[in-house]
Amino acid sequence: MNVLLVVADFPRDVGTREQFLARPSAPAIGVNHLATVLRKLGHNVVVIDALFHALRTGFRTRIDTAVGTTEVLREMGDVDCIGISITSPTRSYALAIARAAREHAPHATIVAGGPHVSVLEERLLEGHRDLYDYLVVGEGDRTLPELLDVIAGKRKPAETPGIVYRSSTGSTCKTAARPVLCEHSLNDETLVPNTEYAQYQSFFDGGRVPALAMVTARGCPYGCTFCYSPRLWCTYRCQSPERVLSEIDYFRTNYGIRHLRFQDDTFTYNRTRCLAVLAGLRSRQYGIDLYAHTRFDCIDEQVIEAYASAGGRSLYFGLESGAADMRRRMGKNGGVTNERIGAVCRAVKKAGIRLGLWVMFGYPGETDDNVQETLQLLNSVQPDEVTCNPAHVHPHTPLYHQAEEERRYRLTDWLTRSQDFFPYDEASEERVKQLCSEVTRQYAGDRIRTCIEEEER
Ligand code: B12
């Protein structure tokens, strides 16, 4: 089958210029992985990754995804299936892509997948009956190949778990949930040298250095109130150290990668696995620079040392607030004190690793004193990079349920309202954005600072 997979562009009203620039540039792992799976089954697949394009050019150039889709559809000729990957903030771009697809490939089947689809499920189909033919809820690794069989008439939709579709009578049907991939499958089935990466060889941070981004675990065992990851992935599952190292070996040998960004939600969560991966990397002496994300309550000095000696360059932590009470409200960092946070930050810096922090302003209940506590903590630990976000509500998170109870938002708002993001408190949004912008700028890392300076020249 001829398949086009499209990743919608980055949302435009995310907040501040600095926030945009702070994004790491990395190809969309999920869609490229799906493309590799489909190609292995003999399908012809083209990927448009508009998010990556925006990221790698520091948002200086953007692909209009709908226009891009139209052009690629013309080049591809007959297309059987168009798959669109959607997050909640990119849902309006996804609609534009679907409209372009309907117009220029009227016979193609349009399938939507990704986090936003798993949030709204059948509501999304009911809201856009003319645009989407099928929705894939949850992981697409097994569902999408089966769905192509459905489209080819080789399989019945009702017998395909994990989809939403319209029956012949026009009613909306949802099949049984697709079980998530077990760890064994994560090791086996996702052992696809991601051939798509060939086209991304020099993506990293807009530079020319061969690099790789990997997600070596799915799910997060924690429960931060603003975060959709735990619900999206259900349970935490990780690939074995051997599996992780074999993929790195592959990309080192074939593409000479020199940077590696672990996009796992909490890279150090499984301490034994993490130490084994780091020991393997250290012994290989590839000299690959590592970037990873984690939390203050699942890291210790030994892991920090191991990370540094395996090539660790940057570690990013979700600090979110300098006020212990706010962190507690956010379900963040399991009671870790400011003293402990300070000690971890010092250990990271002492090991020669760049310290990156994620901070959130405008969370419900945050006072001016809380903001001052955050600024003081930042001042005392002197991070190398800070990325600030306003408190945005994403559907089906605990924060959303709070907002829903307070009658701020309903799930259907993500169908009817056009803004990309929903600030928890719309009245303070501009002030919060300004604060985010100032703090990100104050601690801007070299890459962000260069982008800002280039833009201002
Ligand atoms: C890496 C990452 C980023 C990178 C993206 C780099 C890149 N080019 O991919 C950066 C830092 C730029 C980023 C930015 C943002 N992100 Co982000 N990000 C992630 C993260 C940590 C990993 C994504 C990933 O690769 N996952 C692994 C792959 C395998 O999963 P996947 O892409 O979802 O694909 C699977 C399924 O969803 C499905 N699928 C996906 N697409 C499709 C398409 C079809 C047709 C089908 C059938 C199936 C399918 O099948 C895939 C395989 O199973 C996730 C959290 C997470 N753990 O997933 C958040 C996450 C996706 N981001 C999120 C958000 C909110 C954002 C931002 C809005 C943050 C902000 N405030 O600015 C921006 C907006 C970006 C955007 N375009 O939407 C949310 C989305 C929530 C929602 N309701 O939509 C998530 C889930 C985080 C969270 N904890 O809530 N992000």
Ligand code: SF4
């Ligand atoms: S630790 Fe990170 S990924 Fe996990 S629930 Fe909290 S914010 Fe989400």
